[in-house]
Amino acid sequence: MRAGLGLAALVVGLVSGAAGTLVHQRWWGLALALGAALATLAWLPAGGVRLAFAAGWCVPVLRGALERPGGGFLIGGDAVGWSFLAGSVVLLVAAVTTAATGRRTPGVDDRGRADDPGVRGLPS
Template sequence: MSVPGVTMRLASLAAVLLVGVVSGGAGTVLHQRWWGLLLAVATALVVLAWLPAGGLRLAFALAWCVPVLRGALARPAGGHLISADAAGLSFLGASAVLLGAALATVGGARSTGRGRAEDPRVPGPAS
């Protein structure tokens, strides 16, 4: 793999991690309002569907879940950012679904036999 290819992959990974942490944090703060919950979950699902199956999708879901889990833990001053009410449990459930969907599609491109064979630069099995 060439140096520009590695650099592009690292830049993509950094961008996906940043988007995941920022959107998960924003959702954690805004989930108590109905529009904040809807916007956070819809945005996360759209980004997850837009990312290719594999490492980037999983990285986004994990980065999303870090601030969500941090918000569910007790703060040093007491209290929680995500409480045990309908909005909080819905947000935690949506985060679990997001992570489950990312984990379920980790081997997506390789398991179908597509992906590598469609890339003319990667030698595949003789047909």
């Protein structure tokens, strides 16, 4: 089930990244694309699912920044294009830095950390 969720997040990232690449030249498109991507990233559980979404988002953005066969670019070298690229980097960095927080460590139960004595250290 977890792999299916990761695959779905990757596909959603690919589609939304492609859509954002196509509409980022308008002010509302830039705000909508980056705002929706950051909101989705915050909503997804930390770990591989969040990383899959961010990687899927960055693939069409990177492709849009590369030169097309006709000689043009989908993401220009202007302030809007650089803002879109910077927002995509922020999205990827946020996903990478929070990827380890989704893992459970052995020896930790749901009541607290393994090294936290909590109330167990108090005499009864």
